[in-house]
Amino acid sequence: xxxxxxxxxxxxxxxxxxxxxxxxxxxxxxxxxxxxxxxxxxxxxxxxxxxxxxxxxxxxxxxxxxxxxxxxxxxxxxxxxxxxxxxxxxxxxxxxxxxxxxxxxxxxxxxxxxxxxxxxxxxxxxxxxxxxxxxxxxxxxxxxxxxxxxxxxxxxxxxxxxxxxxxxxxxxxxxxxxxxxxxxxxxxxxxxxxxxxxxxxxxx
Numbered sequence: 001x002x003x004x005x006x007x008x009x010x011x012x013x014x015x016x017x018x019x020x021x022x023x024x025x026x027x028x029x030x031x032x033x034x035x036x037x038x039x040x041x042x043x044x045x046x047x048x049x050x051x052x053x054x055x056x057x058x059x060x061x062x063x064x065x066x067x068x069x070x071x072x073x074x075x076x077x078x079x080x081x082x083x084x085x086x087x088x089x090x091x092x093x094x095x096x097x098x099x100x101x102x103x104x105x106x107x108x109x110x111x112x113x114x115x116x117x118x119x120x121x122x123x124x125x126x127x128x129x130x131x132x133x134x135x136x137x138x139x140x141x142x143x144x145x146x147x148x149x150x151x152x153x154x155x156x157x158x159x160x161x162x163x164x165x166x167x168x169x170x171x172x173x174x175x176x177x178x179x180x181x182x183x184x185x186x187x188x189x190x191x192x193x194x195x196x197x198x199x200x201x202x203x204x
Contacts, residue, residue, distance in 0.1 A: 003162060008141075008144075009072060009174070009175070010162070010174045011173040012172055013171040013172075013173070014169070015169055015170070016059075016169050016171040017059070017169055021055070022127055025052070025127055026127060026129060026197070029094065029096070029127075029195075030192065032047060035047050035049075036096050044095045044096050044098065045095070045096045046094070047094045048089040048093055048094070052094060052199065056199065057092075061079070069121055069203070073175060077121075077203055086202075092200065093201075094198070094199050095197065096192065096195040096196070097182070098187055098190055098195045099134070099186065099190040100184060100185065101184070102181070102183060102185065103182035104181055105179050106180070106181070107144065107177055107180070108176035108177075108202060120202055121175065122174055122200070122201070122202050123171060123200070124139070124198055124199070124200055125172070125198070126167065126168060126169075126172075126197070127168060129194060133188070133189040134185050134186060134196060136184055136186050137166060138166065138182070139163070139172065139180065140161050140163050140182075141161065141162055141178050141180035142162065142178065144177050145179065166196070176204075
């Protein structure tokens with residue numbers, strides 16, 4: 001399934017991992033709760049693991065993700081370049097989100113001067129315990145808003161947006177230069193095990 005957003009695109013790959021692997025990952029996250037670190041009051045906890053990295057790196061290679069991204073986004077890369085340019089814990093992380101948490105609108109492809117940098121691709125895999133106990137937590141994205149100098153300008157904010165309800169075990173691939181956010185999660189069962197876990201990776 002491909003979500004089309006004006007001149008940008010979101011690629012959605014459903015049932016990405018076997019159910020047994022999803023259940024094993026959830027158990028691994030639960031056991032690793034003390035390794036998840038708080039980011040700030042409004043966001044979730046973040047965690048890096050060699051085990052998770054190895055699993056997803058292996059999956060990305062089997063999927064031939066480089067070929068998919070070249071075909072869908074016209075962006076070429078090699079895994080050797082990706083690993084050479086970035087430490088593993090910068091490439092892939094796991095986030096845990098619970099009641100009242102959100103990711104405010106931002107772009108992943110912004111340098112320190114506020115300009116759009118080299119093109120990046122972001123990947124997001126939602127994983128959560130079923131039946132789902134939270135609502136909201138939708139992924140929202142819109143066309144990027146920049147001026148003629150390729151600078152991020154809020155005044156050019158386009159009103160139109162695309163909302164995607166995150167589905168368990170559905171890999172989402174998108175152009176990181178487009179504004180996106182995660183709406184505030186409502187989760188009365190505020191336990192760690194009922195969190196929305198997001199496996200996040202960037203290619204740049």
